[in-house]
Amino acid sequence: MFDSYLTRWNLAPDGAPIVTPAAHLLPVLKDGMPAMLKLSHEADERLGGVLMEWWGGDGAARVLARFGDALLMERATGSASLSDMARSGQDDEACVILCAVAAQLHARRxxxxxxxxxxxxPSGYGNVPR
Incomplete structure (x- = not known):
């Protein structure tokens, strides 16, 4: 499943595959740097890759390459976790980080x-109240 993209982008596997209802993901190394290879099964997931590319790494992982259903993106590393921060009494700090990222994602481009x-x-997701 991943082989053609591993060859196309000269990637080395760096962990076990992750399977979700919408995609298969594989931690990889690209030129020695951690990255994530994502193969989307759904159109909305593919559009998410287009949006990530549009963000250009500003508030989201930087897209390194995109082709068809495949997305190669930066991989988060390190031990910091917003959910761990919130559970350990640092919820104010976690909210500040979340708000800063939301501001980056919604900035004018x-x-x-x-x-x-x-x-x-009629997208199948129902109507979102306004």
Whole structure:
């Protein structure tokens, strides 16, 4: 499943595959740096890769390559965890980090936003109250 992308992007596996309902992921090394290879099964997941590429690493993992259903992105490393912070009494600090990232993701960009699946209407996700 991953072999053609490992060859295409000269990647080395660096952990066990992760399976979700929407994608298969594989921790990899790209030129010695940790990365994540994601193969999406659903259109919304593929659009998520387009959005991540549009963000350009500002508030989200940087996209290193994208082809078809495959996305190669930076891999989070380190031991810091927002959920651990919140559970250990550092919830104020975790909220500050979350708000800063949300501000980065919603900042004005020079390129127009790519077309995404609407959060309301007949997308199969139901209607989101306004």
């Amino acid at each position: 020079s390129k127009p936003l790519p077309e995404l699946t609407p959060l309301s209407g």
